[in-house]
Amino acid sequence: MAPDNTPVFSRARTGNPPPSMELRGMCPTHIVTALDALAMARGLDRTAYVNQVLGAHVEEEVHKASVLVRALRGNPLLSEDIGGQQA
Numbered sequence: 001m002a003p004d005n006t007p008v009f010s011r012a013r014t015g016n017p018p019p020s021m022e023l024r025g026m027c028p029t030h031i032v033t034a035l036d037a038l039a040m041a042r043g044l045d046r047t048a049y050v051n052q053v054l055g056a057h058v059e060e061e062v063h064k065a066s067v068l069v070r071a072l073r074g075n076p077l078l079s080e081d082i083g084g085q086q087a
């Protein structure tokens with residue numbers, strides 16, 4: 001990744017995070033066009049559709065991580081911090 005294209009992570013410094021935050025980035029036109037079509041087919045706007053897609057993706061990845069941690073508990077490949085054992 002080029003130095004000027006590094007991801008930016010925003011976290012609340014104190015207290016509770018806000019209920020929503022802005023997510024921005026460039027996306028190829030053909031993908032945005034397809035996202036708009038998919039959103040319209042579901043009666044949603046682009047942002048609502050993208051939030052659904054991203055939410056489902058995050059849930060799937062968290063589930064995978066949870067399964068890995070449970071299944072590899074005690075395995076030296078898993079970090080000691082989350083249940084692995086030193087080899």
